[in-house]
Amino acid sequence: MEEKLKVRYWRNLRAYTVRELATKAGITPATITRIENQGHLPTNTVIRKLAEALGIEPIELYGVGLDPATLGKKETALTKLVSNSAA
Numbered sequence: 001m002e003e004k005l006k007v008r009y010w011r012n013l014r015a016y017t018v019r020e021l022a023t024k025a026g027i028t029p030a031t032i033t034r035i036e037n038q039g040h041l042p043t044n045t046v047i048r049k050l051a052e053a054l055g056i057e058p059i060e061l062y063g064v065g066l067d068p069a070t071l072g073k074k075e076t077a078l079t080k081l082v083s084n085s086a087a
Contacts, residue, residue, distance in 0.1 A: 004039040005047070005061045007032060010054045024053035 011021050011032075018036075022029040026049055034040035035050075042050075044058075051058040 005035055005041070006063050007050060007061060008036040010056060010061065014054060021053055025049040
């Protein structure tokens with residue numbers, strides 16, 4: 001059983017309505033509703049469009065790297081990680 005994409009999580013985090021996200025991503029609001037409510041798995045193209053509209057990497061729609069404390073601070077977190085591994 002495949003897990004639903006975390007579109008609603010990211011949409012709410014960005015304070016976008018379904019219609020706003022649809023417009024930004026260039027897809028229909030109905031598509032977003034199907035993804036959020038019915039677990040519809042969209043094409044890779046739609047996943048990329050959603051990720052770009054949300055300002056995230058496509059893999060993050062699958063729940064990878066969900067840490068609200070570091071949202072918007074990815075570069076800083078990555079720099080710290082690289083620095084710690086080099087030490």
